[in-house]
Amino acid sequence: RLVITASAAGLVHAPKMGAYNATKAAAVALGETLDAELRPRGVSTSVICPQFFRSGLAESLSGDDPKADEMARRLLTRTPLTSEIIARRSVRGVEARRVVVTPDALATIFWYSKRFFRVPFLGSTRIIGRVVARTG
Numbered sequence: 001r002l003v004i005t006a007s008a009a010g011l012v013h014a015p016k017m018g019a020y021n022a023t024k025a026a027a028v029a030l031g032e033t034l035d036a037e038l039r040p041r042g043v044s045t046s047v048i049c050p051q052f053f054r055s056g057l058a059e060s061l062s063g064d065d066p067k068a069d070e071m072a073r074r075l076l077t078r079t080p081l082t083s084e085i086i087a088r089r090s091v092r093g094v095e096a097r098r099v100v101v102t103p104d105a106l107a108t109i110f111w112y113s114k115r116f117f118r119v120p121f122l123g124s125t126r127i128i129g130r131v132v133a134r135t136g
Contacts, residue, residue: 002038002045003094004031008107011049011100012114012121015129016068024049028100035099044097048090051107053081 009017010024031047038045052075086103093101102108114121 001094001097002031002034002043004045004047006031006047006049008049008051008102008110010047011102011107011111013125015125015132016065032099044099046090046094046098046101048086048093048101048103049107049111050081050086050090050103051110052076052079053083053086053104054079055083 004027006027007020007024009021010026010028013021013025028047028049031045035045052072054077081104089103090101093103100111102111
């Protein structure tokens with residue numbers, strides 16, 4: 001088994017996170033490609049795509065946008081999800097040989113919303129983008 005850790009940002013793409021979204025989407029694409037190539041040889045690939053969870057990341061944020069860093073800190077510290085919960089759920093997804101593992105409900109809801117309700121999802125993302133642009 002091959003396991004790649006990405007982020008829900010590799011599946012759904014929030015405004016003001018272009019570089020981060022692109023690198024995580026590349027990790028998801030790599031995982032899906034490797035799974036297609038290696039599964040016939042008995043090797044499964046899983047890409048873990050969590051949303052925000054409590055970890056040491058909040059203390060190490062140092063981007064060029066202090067407001068974005070502060071928002072990320074709030075999201076990372078106010079969630080009930082811990083790294084232990086995410087790890088336990090991720091292991092279950094890997095053991096089930098799922099290609100994309102969304103170990104929390106919010107990541108799953110966003111991903112399925114984008115996949116199955118694309119037009120409303122993109123509309124809501126654009127509204128968020130406009131709000132973010134207005135607030136700086």
